[in-house]
Amino acid sequence: MSSPFDPLRAQLLGAAEALAGGPATLPEILTGMVDDVEHALREPLEIFPVCHHSPASALAMVRRLREKQPKVIYLELCEDLAPLLTELRNCRLPVALQAFAAELEGFPAESAPLSVIAPITESSAEYQAISYALETPGVELVLVDRSTDHVFQWQPGARPEHAGGAPEDDLHGDAVGVEIGDLRPRFAELEEHLLHHGRVRHWSEWWDQYVEQPLAHADHDTYRQVMVLIGSLFRRLAPHDSARWESDEDRERYMWTRIRGHLAATGADPADCLYVCGAFHAASRLPEVGSAPGTPSFEISPRTGTTWLYGLIPSSHSAIEAQFGLAPGSVSIAAATWQKQLSRTRLKPFELAGQKGGRNSKKRALPPPVAAKPTADELTGYLSGPPALDGLDEEELRGWCVDIVRLARRNGYLASTADAIAVFETSVLLAGMRGRVRPTPYDFADAAVTCIEKDVVPGRRDVRRLCEILLGGDRIGQVGYDALPPLARDVFDRLAPLGLNLEQRTIQRALLDLTARPELAACSQLLWMLRYLLPDHAVRPIMGSRRLGERHFQESWDLDLGRHQRSIIELGYEGVTLEQVLEQRLRRVAWGPAATAAVALKAVEDSLLFLASPRLTDELGARAVELLAAERTVDEAPVVLRRVRRLLGHYRSTASGLPAWCGRFVTEGYAHYCTLLPTAFVDDQTGVRQVGAMLGFLFSMESLALSLGCDRTQLELAVRQSHPETPAKIALLWAAHHQLGSLPLTGLRTRVDDLLGNPLVVPTVPQYVSGFVQALEPVPRLAPFVVEILSKAFGRLPDPVLLPWLPTLITTLRDQAAELVPVLTREAGRTFPATLDALDAWIPPWRARRAPESPSAVASPGAGPAAAFLAEHPTAGEAVAALLGCPGQWPAPAPAEPSSPATAAAGLLAAFPESATAVEALIGRD
Structure with missing residues (x-):
């Protein structure tokens, strides 16, 4: 035949x-x-091949829908996204259909959360098909692509290869993109060959030049045959042994199985149906492809137990380009081409009634359908004939050149009329060198960069970015209020008293005077919760803070919720209200696999700040006690100490007092750190900061722990059993002995003097000093002694030891003990003289205390009221001598004087004149 x-x-x-x-x-x-082309045309169910976000495909779709007026449209889109399509009426395109899952069942837990998005633009064939189906009575739209669950089931790993290509600040994030018509060569050598001989730099420019422009005015048969031919070429040259190839074939089997199932269930005539799919899939020759009743079916695996949540999120041209690896500005150029072709052809596109940003023109009745023509060969003429070259549109190009110069001047470039003329001529020159009569937007952008952008970019935008803005800009979509999830609507309703249009994509300043308008306190609480849950730039406090024990009467906020709609919408996938989402997140953090006692204490503090839920706070506190008891390291001891101190201070300032979990945390921490203290002192992996924090917890919580039943002996034994070997930890241990009373300050001073006087130990003195600095955490009353040690070290250490140590001391204080620096600074200010003149006569207080008194300065022991008192009461003198710790050690009397208790007391007074003065004051004798 x-x-x-x-x-x-x-x-x-x-x-x-x-x-x-x-x-x-x-x-x-x-x-x-x-x-392949002939096989696709023989299929009774008409296959309409498209390319994603292609104006040519959208124009061909509009023409075909008006001619054929199908009763059923099968669309290559995830079947479980169908309920979202009607919500597109409440949005401003571009937006993206999204399926989201945070709690997984049947997928690796580390891959959570999973997200799939399908962006929709006005200049896409799928949007035209959706609008036609939803606005035309009697037309059924059926999504036939694999479900969101199967998207991840059929991926070779937990994440697909293209899942992480988008930048983090992109509107789509790291969601998996689902597109109709992924028409790009999968054979790298072929793409390189096409780009080289087409004299273009990237694939988007090649497609626009050699496919979009020629097919913009083509009839339906030519368009259909050319698109299937291109899909067949890319399909035959793609690697057949890759996991992506297997996934694509399974998709085709899946879609045709769904189509045959729907035809059998409804009895629809394939001649009245239209199947919209990517050109790559239109050229499929699999046995399971086709609408014939006897075609083999494909066994579809069941879905996992994962619960998927669905919604709409705002999208943008740049987000689509980043998601699918398109050239920057290509989607904006496609949107501009779409509008231009509509104006030229006077073709009326389909759109949803009430579409935000749409034309909102009156709906016209469709003309009678056109009878189908016999299949004819349109490829021969298309491939053999010369390309239809558009002539130079001087008015359009001149407008571009004038506008880019104006835009460049606004952005700091020294552009002039001469630059506009140069851009015009260079655009024509570049187009001629690349075999084009009419300059494309890409030629114009290259010319503008060449003629306007010199050596330096004066502002935030370069000339190429200005060209993208000029040719269409990065259009950003918006989800309407009615299409938002309940949580997002609740957020906007509760912030309504602020009187701001929160849907605007600009930063707005909110001023809250809580004294004059106490009803704004609820808005303040909501804003602080949003601050906790959303990215930093969405809600930013300018004046005011939220800490335990603080209360502000005026607050100022910068709100940018319009540009962070996606984040608010995804919060709606986690709960119905913001409080519910916050509670779930706090529980997830406290009971997560990476939870520690410090993390749980942070959750406790956050619950106090943002949620008035004593039950939740008690549960989180009990969880912190469990985690502390289970820990075998002390790496987070500084964080634990800081947070538990803050919480104890907060509870002590409230009328309710300490909750039960706080007492258990203190007693558990006291026993826990006492047990781990000897090991931490000798463990090289445990730093000085951590050991100091352990001692800080034990000493600062000691009185509370003892009142709750702890035994101080446990702490004393732990300190005695500690035998550190590093100098810094030895200094910490000395400070601990001093705090326990077993090492007086004079003993500490003697040991430090011995270190400074030993030439063999001098190189390690800086490490001892660092340990004493860290000792300020557990023993803050050592601040004067630490200032004394630092002064002695700076004065006595040789330069080869001192100078290399100073940078280390500074960085250590900054990184590990930043809160201790003000303590040392204040103590140094009290110790050292305030002026230079006083510095010459200044004597360090530690030297003044230890300097022996001159004999001439001691009063005669035989005179004065004290001597007379001792002579009258010799027994009292002996009792005072025993009280002072000197019994039986009276100085020997002079030979000429008789020995008596009074004489012994006089000798005692000569040795201890300060004690005599104190006794005189005690008994009231002057």
Whole structure:
């Protein structure tokens, strides 16, 4: 039986024979492409091949829908996204359909959360099909692509290869993109060949030049055959042994199985149906592809137990480009091309009633459908004829040149009329060098960069970015109020008293005077919760803070909720209210696999700040006690100490007092750190900061722990059993002995003096000093002694030891003990003189205390009221001597004087004049 494509097939075989030196598979590829086109056209159910976000595909779709007026449209889109399509009426395009899952069942837990998005733009064929189906009575729209659950089931790993291509600040984040018509060569050498011979830099420019522009005015048969031919070429040259190829074939089997199931269930006539899919899938020759009743079916695996949540999120041209690897500005250029072609052809597109940002024109009745024409060969004429070249549109190009110069001047460039003329001529020159009569937007952008952008970019935007703005800009969509989830609507309703339009995509300043308008306290509480849950730039406090024990009467906020709609919408997937989401997150943090006692204490503090839920706070506190008891390291001891101190201070200032979990945390921490203290002192992996924090917890919580039943002996034994070897930890241990009373300050001073006087130990003195600085955490009353040690170290250490140590001391204080620096600074201010003049006569207080008194300065022991008192009461003198710790050690009397208790007391007074003065004051004798 003859075929209309036989002449084309014969021509291609002749071309293959002429290229005898080519690959042996060339005839098979060339004729196979024609066979694929003929196979797709023979299918009773019309296949409409498209390319994602292609104006040519959208124009062809509008024409075909008006001609055929199908009763059923099968669309290549995740079948479980169908309920979202009606909500597109409440949005401003571009937006994206999203499926989201935070709690997984049947997928690896580390891959959570999972997200799938399908962006929709006005200039896309799928939006035209959706609008036609939803606005035309009696038309059914059926989504036939694999479900969101199967998208991840069929991926080779927990995450697909293209899942993480988008930047983090992109509107789509790291969601998996689902598109109709992923039409791009998967054979790298082929794409490189096309770009080289097409004289273009990237694939988007090649597609616009050689596919979009020629097909913009093509009839339906030509468009359909050319798109299937391109899909067949890319399909035959793609690697067949990759996981992506297997996934694509499974998708095709899945979609056709759903189509046959729907036809059998509804009895629809395939002649009244239209199947919209990517051109790559339109050229499929699998046995399971086709609408015939006897076609083999594909067994679809069941979904996992994962619960998927669905919604709409705002999208943008740049987000779509980043998601699918398109050239920057290509989607904006496509949108501009779409509008231009609509104006030229006077074609009326389909749109949803009430669409935000749409034309909102009156709905017109569709003309009678056009009868189908016999299949004819349109490829031969299209491939053999010369391309239809558009002439130079001087008015359009001149407008671009004038506008780019104006925009460049606004952004700091020294551009002039001469630059506009240069851009015009360079655009024409570049187009001619690349084989084009009419400059494309890409030629114009290259010319503008060449002529305007010199050596330095004066502002935030370069010239290429200005060209993107000029040619269409980065249009950003918006989800309407009615399409938002309940949580997002609740947020906007509760912030209504602020009197701001929170849907605007600009930063707005909110001023809250809580004294004059106490009803704004609820808004303040909500804003602080949003601050906790949303990215930093969405809600930012300018004046005011939220800490335990603080209360502000005036607050100032910068709100940018319009540009962070996606974040608010995704909060709606986690709960109905913001309080519910916050409670779930706090529980997830406290009971997560990475939870520690410090993390749980942070959750306790956050619950006090943002949620008035004593039950939740008690549960989180009990969880902190459990985590502390289970920990075997003390790496987070500084954080634990800081947070528990803050919480104890807060509870002590409230009328309710300490809750039960706080007492258990203190007693558990006291026993826990006492047990781990000897090991931490000798463990090289445990730093000085951590050991100091342990001692700080034990000493600062000691009185509370003892009142709750702890035993101080446990702490004393832990300190005695500690035998550190590093100098810094030895200094910490000395400070601990001093705090326990077993090492007086004079003993500490003696040991430090011995260190400074020993030449063999001098190089390690800086480490001892660092340990004493860290000792201020557990023993803050050592601040004067630490200042004394630092002064002695700076004065006595040799320069080869002192100078290398100073940077280390500074960085250590900054990184590990920043809160201790003000303590040392205040103590140094009290110790050292305030002026330079007083510095010469200044004597360090530690030297003044230890300097012996001159004998001439001691009063005569035989005179004065104290001597007379001792002479009258010798027994009292002996009692005072015993009280002072000197019994039986009276100084020997002079030979000429008789020995008596009074004489012994006089000698005692000579040795201890300060004690005599104190006794005189005690008994009231002057």
